[in-house]
Amino acid sequence: MQKTAVVKSNDPIAAQLAPVGRETVQDRVYLELRRALIGGLFEPSQVLTIRGLADALMTSTMPVREALGRLITEKALEALPNRSVRVPPITLERMDDLLRARILIEGEAIALAATRMASRQVSVIESMLSEWDEMRALKLKKDVDREVTLNQSFHFEIYRACGSAVLIPMIESLWLQSGPCIRVAIYAFSEAGEVDTAHFHRSIVAALSAQDATAAREALIADISRPFNFLRNKLQSEAASKGMS
Amino acid sequence: MQKTAVVKSNDPIAAQLAPVGRETVQDRVYLELRRALIGGLFEPSQVLTIRGLADALMTSTMPVREALGRLITEKALEALPNRSVRVPPITLERMDDLLRARILIEGEAIALAATRMASRQVSVIESMLSEWDEMRALKLKKDVDREVTLNQSFHFEIYRACGSAVLIPMIESLWLQSGPCIRVAIYAFSEAGEVDTAHFHRSIVAALSAQDATAAREALIADISRPFNFLRNKLQSEAASKGMS
DNA sequence: TCATTACAAGTGTGATCACAAATCAAAAAT
DNA sequence: ATTTTTGATTTGTGATCACACTTGTAATGA
Missing domain, CATH: 1.10.10.10 (Winged helix-like DNA-binding domain superfamily/Winged helix DNA-binding domain)
Structure with missing residues (x-):
C-alpha cells in the first residue's frame, strides 16, 4: 500500500x-x-x-x-x-397524502430523537434558533430562500439525532416531494401576513429539552401541518370561486 | 395529431x-x-x-x-x-432499524386499507390465499422462490388498497432493503422446521374482513416481525458462540 | 523470506454519436 | 378559415470510446 x-x-x-x-x-x-x-x-x-x-x-x-x-x-x-x-403537479389528494406520511414518519423520528438526544445536542439546536432569530431581526425584508434553508437545517438537525439510517432518507424523500407545495404555501404566507414560525420551533425545542416524546411529536405535527393547511384552504377557496364563475 | x-x-x-x-x-x-x-x-x-x-x-x-x-x-x-x-451487509442495528420502519409504515398502510377495503377486495385476497394453500399442499418440496413471490403479492395486494401513492413506494423501498435479510431468515427457517406462515395471513385477512384496523395492524406486525426475530436470535447466538471460542 | 515496486488488467465516469420518437411550424388542402 | 399534412427541430435512449483510478499480480529489492 x-x-x-x-x-x-x-x-x-x-x-x-x-x-x-x-x-x-x-x-x-x-x-x-x-x-x-x-x-x-x-x-x-x-x-x-x-x-x-x-x-x-x-x-x-x-x-x-x-x-x-x-x-x-x-x-x-x-x-x-x-x-x-x-415536477409533479399539486393536487389536494397528494397534499393530504404527503402530510399524513410526514406526520407519521417525522413524528416517529422526533419521538425517537427526544429520548435519545443529549442535552448538549439540544443546546446546539437552541443556539441555532437564537442565531436565526437575531438574523431575522437584523434584516427587515424577509429572505424566503434563507428561511427555507434554515428551517430545513433545523428539522434535519433534530432528525439526525433519531439515529435511524432508514428513517432519515425517507424523510429526505418526503421533503423532496413536498418541496414544491411548501414553496407555494410560503409565498402565500408572505402575502397574507405571516404568523410566526419561531413559536412552533420554540415549543419543539422545549419538548426536546424536557425529553417529552409525545409533546415533541405534537409540536412537530403542528409545525409541519401549518403550511399544508394553509395551502389546502387556498386551493379549496380558489376551486370554489372558479366553480362559481 | x-x-x-x-x-x-x-x-x-x-x-x-x-x-x-x-x-x-x-x-x-x-x-x-x-x-x-x-x-x-x-x-x-x-x-x-x-x-x-x-x-x-x-x-x-x-x-x-x-x-x-x-x-x-x-x-x-x-x-x-x-x-x-x-448489496448492504446485515447488522443487528440495521435489522432493528428496518423492522421498526416497516412496522411503522406498513402498519399504517394496512390500518388505512382495513377501513377502505371493500368486501369484494377482501374476498380476492382470501381466494388468493386458498389458491396458495392448495398449491403448497400439492407439492411436498417447498419452493422458496415461489413462497417469497406469493408472500410479496399477498402483502402488496393489501397495501395497494390503502390508496396512498406516497406510502406504497416507501414500502417497496423497505422491502428492497430488507430483501437480503429476509432471504437469509427464510433459509434458516426451512432448516429449523418452519412454523406455518399461513396462520398469520389468515388472521390478517380476518381482521381486514371485519374492518378492524387495530387487529389488522397487530396481525401484520406479528407476521413481519417473525423472520426478523428469528434472524436476530440466530445472529446473536452465532456472535455469542464466536465470542466463546 | 519478506516487503516493495512496477506493470497489467479491470472498473467507474463522463463525453460524444447515432437513432427513433415526439414536438412544433409552416405549407397545403379541404 | 379550419384542418391536414409535411418537414425540420428537439428530445430521450443506448452504444462506444477515452480517461482516471483501483486492484491484483509478478518482478525486484533488501
Missing part, C-alpha cells in the same frame, strides 16, 4: 487531514437539483429537459440524465409517458 | 386497446435487479460490477449503470468509497 507507506513517516499530519471525498459530477448535479427541488425553485408541472439542465449546469447530458433518473425513483420528479420528466 | 385522426374513424376498437407501454431497456434492467434483490438472489456484502451485470443481462453498460444509481438512491444498494457498489 503506497499511501500508508508515505504517510506513516509523518502520522501527526495525517491525523489532521480529512479525507478529500472525490464527489462525482453526477453527485453535484443530483445535489443541486435536490436543493432546487426542496427549495421550490421549480414550479409544479414544470417539465425539465436533459439538455436544458445540462446547459444550465455547464456539463454534459450524462450526469444529468442519471441524476434525473434517481430523482424519479424517489418520486421527486415524474416520468411522463412521453418520456419527458416534470 | 395523426394518431387520433387515424383512430377516430373506429373508436370502438380503440376503446378495447390498452396502451402498449414502451418500456425501456433501463426499466427492464431495473425491474430485474429489483426482483433479484427482493427475492434475495444476491447475498449481503456481495459486490456488483456494471460490466458483469451488463454481460449477465445481455445489454450494454449504459442501462445497468443508471439502474444501479437508482437502486443506490433508494438504499437497496450501497456505494462504497471505492466507487464500487455492493
